[in-house]
Amino acid sequence: MERRWWMPLRFHLLNQKCMKTTLKSLIIIAIFLFSNLELLLATKMPADTALLILKNVNVLDINKGRYRKGRNVAISQGKILSIDYGRKNWKNAKVVDLSGKYLIPGLIDGHVHVTAQTKNNIENTYSHLNYYLQHGVTSVRDASGDGASLLEAQRAINSGKRQGASVYFAAVMAGDWFYNRGINLHKEPYEPWRQLVTENTNLDSAMKEAKACGATGVKLYHSFDKVLLPKVVAAAKQHGLKTWGHVMMYPANPMDVASSRMEVLSHVFMLENLLTDTLFFKRKTPLSYKDSVINTLDIKPFSDIMKANNSILDATLCVSEERDPWIFTLLKKIYKEGVAINAGTDQIVDLKSAHPRLLDELSSFVDKCGFSTIDALRSATVVSARVIGQEKNIGTIENGKMADLLVLNGDPLNDIKELSAIHMVIKSGKIVDIK
Numbered sequence: 083m084e085r086r087w088w089m090p091l092r093f094h095l096l097n098q099k100c101m102k103t104t105l106k107s108l109i110i111i112a113i114f115l116f117s118n119l120e121l122l123l124a125t126k127m128p129a130d131t132a133l134l135i136l137k138n139v140n141v142l143d144i145n146k147g148r149y150r151k152g153r154n155v156a157i158s159q160g161k162i163l164s165i166d167y168g169r170k171n172w173k174n175a176k177v178v179d180l181s182g183k184y185l186i187p188g189l190i191d192g193h194v195h196v197t198a199q200t201k202n203n204i205e206n207t208y209s210h211l212n213y214y215l216q217h218g219v220t221s222v223r224d225a226s227g228d229g230a231s232l233l234e235a236q237r238a239i240n241s242g243k244r245q246g247a248s249v250y251f252a253a254v255m256a257g258d259w260f261y262n263r264g265i266n267l268h269k270e271p272y273e274p275w276r277q278l279v280t281e282n283t284n285l286d287s288a289m290k291e292a293k294a295c296g297a298t299g300v301k302l303y304h305s306f307d308k309v310l311l312p313k314v315v316a317a318a319k320q321h322g323l324k325t326w327g328h329v330m331m332y333p334a335n336p337m338d339v340a341s342s343r344m345e346v347l348s349h350v351f352m353l354e355n356l357l358t359d360t361l362f363f364k365r366k367t368p369l370s371y372k373d374s375v376i377n378t379l380d381i382k383p384f385s386d387i388m389k390a391n392n393s394i395l396d397a398t399l400c401v402s403e404e405r406d407p408w409i410f411t412l413l414k415k416i417y418k419e420g421v422a423i424n425a426g427t428d429q430i431v432d433l434k435s436a437h438p439r440l441l442d443e444l445s446s447f448v449d450k451c452g453f454s455t456i457d458a459l460r461s462a463t464v465v466s467a468r469v470i471g472q473e474k475n476i477g478t479i480e481n482g483k484m485a486d487l488l489v490l491n492g493d494p495l496n497d498i499k500e501l502s503a504i505h506m507v508i509k510s511g512k513i514v515d516i517k
Contacts, residue, residue, distance in 0.1 A: 133158050134511060135172050139180035139489070141165055144187060144464050144478050147456040147495075155185065157485045160511035164481055178513075183505055184493050186459065187477055188220025188486035190466035191440045193348060193396050193426025196235075196249065197227035207235045210431040211246030216516055217438050218504050220486040223470050224251040225301055225326065225348070225428070229275025233296035245514070248486075250299075250470040252326055253292035255279045255314065257305025259332075281310055285317035292323060298470055299324030299345075306331040308338035315342050324471050326396075330355045340387040346424065346469050347388070348396040350413050351406045356384065369407060376408045376415075385419035394422045394469060399446050400439045401428040410450040417451055424469050425462035437502050448498045455495050485511040 136155040143150060156167035156175075196210040214222055224232055232251040238244040253275040261278050272278055274295035277288055292300055300318045302311065302325070311334050315325045325344045329336045329352040336356055339347055354362070361367050362375050388395065397413055417423060425447070427439040444462060447453040453461075467477025475484050487508040492500035507514040 133163075133172070133175040134485075134508075134513075135167060135175050135177040136185065136487075136489070137177050137179045137181070139183050139185045140493075141479055142184065142186045142459075142495075144456070144460055147454075149184070149495075152181075155479075157508070157511045160485055162479065162481055162483050162485050165479060178506075180489060180505070184490045184500075185479065186488050186490065186494065187463040187479055188488050188507070188509070189218050189440060189462045189501070190221045190223075190425075190470070190477070191219050191427055191438065191462070192223050192346075192424040192466040192469045193225050193398055193428045194222045195227055195428070195430045196222065196224050197231045202228040202231040204231050204234060207231050208238075208244055208246055209433060211235060211239065211249060212244075213431050213433055214247040214438060215245060215507060215509060215514055217441075218488040218501065218507050219247050219438055219440060220488070220507070220509050221248040221250070221466075221470065221472070221476060223298070223326075223426070223466075224249055225426075226252055226254045226276075226303070229253065229273060229295050229297065232275075236296060242510075245509075247509075250472075251275070251297055252299050252301035253277065253295060253297035253323075254301045254303055255288070255292075256303040257310075260304040279306075279310075279314060285314060286321075289317050289321040289323060292318075293321050297323065299326050302327030302331065302344065304328065304332055306334050308334045308342070311338065311344075312342040315344050324469070326469075329353055329395075336384055337387065340384055340391065340393060343391050344393065346394045346396050348398060348426065348428070349401070350395065350397045350399065350409050350416070351402040353381075353384070353412060354406075356381075372408045373411055376411045379412070379415070381412070381415045382419060385416055385421050388421045389419075392422070394424045394465060396424045396426040396469070397443070397447075398426050398428040399451075400443050403446065410446065413447075414451045417453060417457075422465055422468075423447075423457075423461050424465050425458070426466075426469075441499070441501050444498050444501065455498050458498055459494060485509075 134157040138152050140149040140151050141153045153165055154167040155165050156163040197207050232249055236249050239246045239248060255277050258280050274291040275297055279288060300323050302314060311331060318325045326346040327344050329339055329347045329349050331339055336353055359375050362372055399409055402409055425440060425443050427443050429439045444458045447458040448455055464477040467473040476486050485508055489506035490500055491503040491505050494500040507516060
């Protein structure tokens with residue numbers, strides 16, 4: 083067959099045309115895939131994965147302090163899949179219409195006592211943790227208790243065998259004076275979650291024992307000086323343990339404790355140890371005089387160290403508000419300085435109470451200490467999540483985080499007391515059966 087001169091040119095033009103057509107097709111396919119990505123991802127989810135849709139709810143952005151209104155929140159496998167789930171056809175999904183409701187992160191009480199320091203009745207522990215969950219408190223930090231019972235409860239709740247708030251607990255460490263010569267609360271031998279620590283202690287071994295018993299952090303309680311304290315704090319951090327403790331360590335004072343780089347300092351009432359006015363400490367001194375002393379106290383040096391070290395003050399107003407009403411004035415001053423403040427109550431559960439003391443603590447923050455409602459909420463969510471080292475998993479409502487959530491009938495930004503008007507509690511993606 084005769085080969086014509088123009089045939090190579092024809093094939094070249096045809097190839098170019100095919101390439102353009104192919105490229106155009108690929109672009110169309112890519113646009114389709116991108117625009118339907120959410121649908122494709124949903125389609126690929128395992129058949130046994132239950133999809134929960136919270137429809138048309140107002141979602142609180144705790145960091146920005148405002149709501150994303152009328153959003154559809156998708157939850158799958160215990161986590162938040164999307165806070166703006168746009169699909170119209172939610173085949174096989176459980177859809178809950180929450181129009182007019184408010185969705186906030188589950189609350190965290192950063193300082194509780196659900197067990198005693200002696201052998202505990204584990205069923206009491208479960209009843210306390212379930213009480214918290216029933217009232218929207220999805221996580222707690224037990225600051226000192228029976229570590230064996232707390233570990234058992236932690237594992238049972240995390241595995242879904244029992245219902246209750248997630249619990250994170252401390253290994254308590256104190257010095258020789260506390261244990262053997264002064265307060266003398268306990269006798270040797272000690273448990274891994276309750277240890278004597280002195281300048282002769284092998285800190286590496288002590289922290290390994292604390293870590294092995296399931297503790298999230300160490301609580302440094304008493305009888306540490308300004309030399310030993312930073313060493314203990316540093317040793318705990320090297321083993322991945324959170325560092326918690328009292329504002330006053332006897333002999334280490336609040337400035338010493340803040341300077342030790344400890345992450346969470348408990349009890350605003352202990353800041354009275356910054357004062358030099360001896361009349362303040364006398365039992366018969368009028369409250370008006372004590373208030374005047376607190377009003378003139380320069381709290382800035384303490385606050386500056388706290389902020390420089392990114393430390394958190396665990397206020398615990400509930401534990402001393404009746405005895406020391408001046409604490410409200412003092413916490414207001416600290417709040418104005420910009421110190422991060424955690425909501426902790428230092429309380430044992432009263433199962434007969436209509437609501438946990440955490441709600442009283444938050445109300446006091448707003449009504450007596452000058453907090454904005456959003457900052458009060460932050461103290462029991464995003465700040466408390468930092469306390470227990472869980473800020474990547476809980477404390478805010480974001481895609482990929484654990485679905486520990488609280489649905490309210492009213493807006494807590496308008497009135498913090500709306501936290502008691504619970505419509506629904508969600509823990510690890512499951513709706514809690516509220517009794």
